[in-house]
Amino acid sequence: xxxxxxxxxxxxxxxxxxxxxxxxxxxxxxWIASTSIKFDHEVVSSPPTFLPKTPTIxxxxxxxGRAPFLTYTRNSLxxxxxxxxxxxxxxxxxxxxxxxxxFRGVKVLISIFLLSQMFPGxxxxxxxxxxxxxxxxxxxxxxxxxxxxxxxxxxxxxxLYGYFRSIPRELDEAAYIDGxxxxxxxxxxxxxVTVPGLAATFVFSFLGSWNEFLFALVLTQSEKVRTLxxxxxxxxxxxxxxxxxxxxxxxLFAIPPLVLFFMxxxxxxxxxxxxxxxx
Numbered sequence: 524x525x526x527x528x529x530x531x532x533x534x535x536x537x538x539x540x541x542x543x544x545x546x547x548x549x550x551x552x553x554w555i556a557s558t559s560i561k562f563d564h565e566v567v568s569s570p571p572t573f574l575p576k577t578p579t580i581x582x583x584x585x586x587x588g589r590a591p592f593l594t595y596t597r598n599s600l601x602x603x604x605x606x607x608x609x610x611x612x613x614x615x616x617x618x619x620x621x622x623x624x625x626f627r628g629v630k631v632l633i634s635i636f637l638l639s640q641m642f643p644g645x646x647x648x649x650x651x652x653x654x655x656x657x658x659x660x661x662x663x664x665x666x667x668x669x670x671x672x673x674x675x676x677x678x679x680x681x682x683l684y685g686y687f688r689s690i691p692r693e694l695d696e697a698a699y700i701d702g703x704x705x706x707x708x709x710x711x712x713x714x715x716v717t718v719p720g721l722a723a724t725f726v727f728s729f730l731g732s733w734n735e736f737l738f739a740l741v742l743t744q745s746e747k748v749r750t751l752x753x754x755x756x757x758x759x760x761x762x763x764x765x766x767x768x769x770x771x772x773x774x775l776f777a778i779p780p781l782v783l784f785f786m787x788x789x790x791x792x793x794x795x796x797x798x799x800x801x802x
């Protein structure tokens with residue numbers, strides 16, 4: 524008993540630290556949620572109030588009436604889901620080849636994939652814009668989908684490489700002996716086994732496309748193809764900012780990622796460490 528008490532006593536500072544970190548993390552989110560149900564005059568009142576005196580959902584209705592946020596949300600969902608699926612598909616083909624066929628430079632190739640994520644987006648903004656104009660993909664949803672797919676293929680390949688390497692080659696050999704083709708082995712054997720890793724990669728690719736702002740701002744001009752981050756930025760004016768509507772849009776903006784996380788929670792947690800043993 525004394526030993527258990529000593530162990531529990533040692534864990535008290537860690538628990539206190541975790542509680543403090545949790546409070547610091549949740550407080551801004553709660554403040555945003557509180558601001559989203561306040562009237563305009565209460566948002567700018569001094570001193571500020573954490574809990575609204577008269578809660579209202581008017582900012583949410585004003586949000587949908589002020590701009591076509593339904594169109595922005597639809598565009599973001601289409602672009603994020605399509606680009607995440609395409610990046611996952613291309614990455615599976617690339618990683619299967621790198622993990623199963625021995626050739627020189629595979630580690631260098633993986634390192635290049637990783638290094639490509641270190642360049643800031645602003646450094647390639649001008650050539651990407653010129654390329655999109657020349658390909659007639661400027662101000663189009665397919666242009667954003669292709670661009671985001673190209674951005675996340677290296678990241679998705681890097682995430683999946685270790686996981687594919689951890690799958691025994693005996694599975695491939697057994698399927699090959701039974702008459703299965705290479706593509707059949709990939710889609711019938713490898714992919715069903717790698718569902719946790721694929722789910723984690725899909726979620727991260729989706730979040731990257733969902734949150735992207737810079738290229739969506741430059742490469743879209745009409746309201747028909749604008750994404751949700753761009754629509755949210757329009758609520759910030761030169762002389763006035765609708766903080767309650769901006770907070771309401773932030774709450775709505777967080778719903779799809781949360782739904783996606785809860786849908787793939789088990790696969791996501793398992794996929795984060797799936798390829799850590801063998802790389």
